[in-house]
Amino acid sequence: MELTGIHATPGYSGFFFDDQRAIKQGAQQDGFTYEGEPVTDGFDEIRQAGETLIVDIELADGTVVRGDCAAVQYSGAGGRDPLFQAEEYAPVIEGPVADELEGRDATDFLENAEALEVMQIDGDRLHTAIRYGVSQALLSAAAEAQHTTRTDVLADALGTEPATEPVPVFGQSGDDRYNNTEKMFVKGVPVLPHALINSVEKIGENGETLLEYVEWLTERSQELGPDGYEPRFHIDVYGMIGEVFEAPYDRDEVVDYFADLEDAAAPYPIQIEGPMDVGNRADQIDAMVELRQGLNDAGVGVDIVADEWCNTFEDVRAFVDAEAADLVQVKTPDLGGIHRSGQAVRYCEGTETRAYLGGTCNETETSARACAHVALATNAAQVLAKPGMGFDEGYMIVENEMRRTIARREREQRQTGTDEVAADD
Structure with missing residues (x-):
C-alpha cells in the first residue's frame, strides 16, 4: 500500500523548553518561569512553551496515521540539535520530506525510516525531531498496511522477540x-x-x-x-x-x-x-x-x-x-x-x-x-x-x-x- 500524502500541523507538546545552561548558571525561578536572560541559541525566554509538529500520513486506502515531532526539554544543550520551532520546520516536512516518501510502499518501514536518516537539505541532516516524528507515522503506516501491531513491525525490523510482560x-x-x-x-x-x-x-x-x-x-x-x-x-x-x-x-x-x-x-x-x-x-x-x-x-x-x-x-x-x-x-x-x-x-x-x-x-x-x-x-x-x-x-x-x-x-x-x-x- 502506497504512502500518498504527508502533512504537518504545528501543535503543543507535553511540557516546556528550558534553557538548561541559564538554569545551571543560577537563573532564579519566578513562579513557574525563570528570571533573567536566556543564554542558549534560539531561546527567547529561559522557559518557553514546548512545540510539536503533528505529522499525518495518508495511505492509498484513505487511512490516516500520525506521528509527532518532539524535542527534549533541554534542547540545544549537551551536544543536542538546536531548539525545535514547529513553524520553521513544517515546510520541510510538507516539501522535501514529502517528495522523498510519497509513492513508497508503506510496508517497507525500515527502508522508509532509513531514507530520513541519510536525507540532507543544504548539506545538513534533518533535525532529530523531524526524523523522530515522521518515523513514528511511518511505523504506524506499516502496521496498518500489514494489519499487525507496531511492536511486531519493529521486532521484524530489528530481529527481536518482543516482551510478553510490560517493561518496567x-x-x-x-x-x-x-x-x-x-x-x-x-x-x-x-x-x-x-x-x-x-x-x-x-x-x-x-x-x-x-x-x-x-x-x-x-x-x-x-x-x-x-x-x-x-x-x-x-x-x-x-x-x-x-x-x-x-x-x-x-x-x-x-x-x-x-x-x-x-x-x-x-x-x-x-x-x-x-x-x-x-x-x-x-x-x-x-x-x-x-x-x-x-x-x-x-x-x-x-x-x-x-x-x-x-x-x-x-x-x-x-x-x-x-x-x-x-x-x-x-x-x-x-x-x-x-x-x-x-x-x-x-x-x-x-x-x-x-x-x-x-x-x-x-x-x-x-x-x-x-x-x-x-x-x-x-x-x-x-x-x-x-x-x-x-x-x-x-x-x-x-x-x-x-x-x-x-x-x-x-x-x-x-x-x-x-x-x-x-x-x-
Missing part, C-alpha cells in the same frame, strides 16, 4: 517530588521518582538534601506501596554531584557519598543519572569510568546512568564500549528515527550495560505510545512514563499501551493456533 515503567515526579512520588508508591510504579535534582539548592551544599530525600523515599515507599512492593529508585541529578564534589570522582569523599546514598535507599536498589557534566563526550566518558571504577573497587552498589553527552546512536555506542555506565538512557527524540532507539537498545545486549528507553517530558501522547512499542519490541530494562510532569497521565499512556498491545498479540496468537488446529483437522 520509570515515573518522573518533576519538581513536585513528594506528592507525585507518593502517587507512584500507591500505584506500585516499579522505577521512580526521577526527582529533578538540577540545582545545588535541591541536592544540598554537601549533598545532604538529596540524602534526606532518599531516606524519605525508603520510609514512605514502605508505608504506601502495595504488598510485596520492591521499587528501584532512579534519581537524575543533572551533574550536580560533580558540582558539589568535583573531580577526581574515584576519591574517598565521592565514593563515600554514594555509599551513603546506597545505605539511605536500602533495602532497595538505587541508580543515579548524570552524576556529573564535564562538557564533552570524551571527558564525560572518562569521568563516568573513573566514578564507576571507584564504586566497584569500594563495593558500592549504586548504579550510574549515562545521560549528558549520550544523545545519538554513536554516543550510546561509545558509552557502552567504554563500560562507562550501568545503564544508558536512550533519549528517543535525540536519536532521530524511532528505529534508531530500538537499535541503540539492542546494542546493549550482551554487554554490562542495560538500556533505559527514555525521552523527555516534552513529548506527546502519540510519541509516548510509539515508544511503548519500542520498549516491548526490544524488551528494554525500563521505559519512561511520558509526556508531562504530572506523572499520572504519562504513566497511564505508556503502561496501558503496553498492556493493550500484549493482550492483542496474545489474542492473535491464540487465534492463529486455533486456525492451525482447524486446518490439520
Whole structure:
C-alpha cells in the first residue's frame, strides 16, 4: 500500500523548553518561569512553551496515521540539535520530506525510516525531531498496511522477540517530588521518582538534601506501596554531584557519598543519572569510568546512568564500549528515527550495560505510545512514563499501551493456533 500524502500541523507538546545552561548558571525561578536572560541559541525566554509538529500520513486506502515531532526539554544543550520551532520546520516536512516518501510502499518501514536518516537539505541532516516524528507515522503506516501491531513491525525490523510482560515503567515526579512520588508508591510504579535534582539548592551544599530525600523515599515507599512492593529508585541529578564534589570522582569523599546514598535507599536498589557534566563526550566518558571504577573497587552498589553527552546512536555506542555506565538512557527524540532507539537498545545486549528507553517530558501522547512499542519490541530494562510532569497521565499512556498491545498479540496468537488446529483437522 502506497504512502500518498504527508502533512504537518504545528501543535503543543507535553511540557516546556528550558534553557538548561541559564538554569545551571543560577537563573532564579519566578513562579513557574525563570528570571533573567536566556543564554542558549534560539531561546527567547529561559522557559518557553514546548512545540510539536503533528505529522499525518495518508495511505492509498484513505487511512490516516500520525506521528509527532518532539524535542527534549533541554534542547540545544549537551551536544543536542538546536531548539525545535514547529513553524520553521513544517515546510520541510510538507516539501522535501514529502517528495522523498510519497509513492513508497508503506510496508517497507525500515527502508522508509532509513531514507530520513541519510536525507540532507543544504548539506545538513534533518533535525532529530523531524526524523523522530515522521518515523513514528511511518511505523504506524506499516502496521496498518500489514494489519499487525507496531511492536511486531519493529521486532521484524530489528530481529527481536518482543516482551510478553510490560517493561518496567520509570515515573518522573518533576519538581513536585513528594506528592507525585507518593502517587507512584500507591500505584506500585516499579522505577521512580526521577526527582529533578538540577540545582545545588535541591541536592544540598554537601549533598545532604538529596540524602534526606532518599531516606524519605525508603520510609514512605514502605508505608504506601502495595504488598510485596520492591521499587528501584532512579534519581537524575543533572551533574550536580560533580558540582558539589568535583573531580577526581574515584576519591574517598565521592565514593563515600554514594555509599551513603546506597545505605539511605536500602533495602532497595538505587541508580543515579548524570552524576556529573564535564562538557564533552570524551571527558564525560572518562569521568563516568573513573566514578564507576571507584564504586566497584569500594563495593558500592549504586548504579550510574549515562545521560549528558549520550544523545545519538554513536554516543550510546561509545558509552557502552567504554563500560562507562550501568545503564544508558536512550533519549528517543535525540536519536532521530524511532528505529534508531530500538537499535541503540539492542546494542546493549550482551554487554554490562542495560538500556533505559527514555525521552523527555516534552513529548506527546502519540510519541509516548510509539515508544511503548519500542520498549516491548526490544524488551528494554525500563521505559519512561511520558509526556508531562504530572506523572499520572504519562504513566497511564505508556503502561496501558503496553498492556493493550500484549493482550492483542496474545489474542492473535491464540487465534492463529486455533486456525492451525482447524486446518490439520
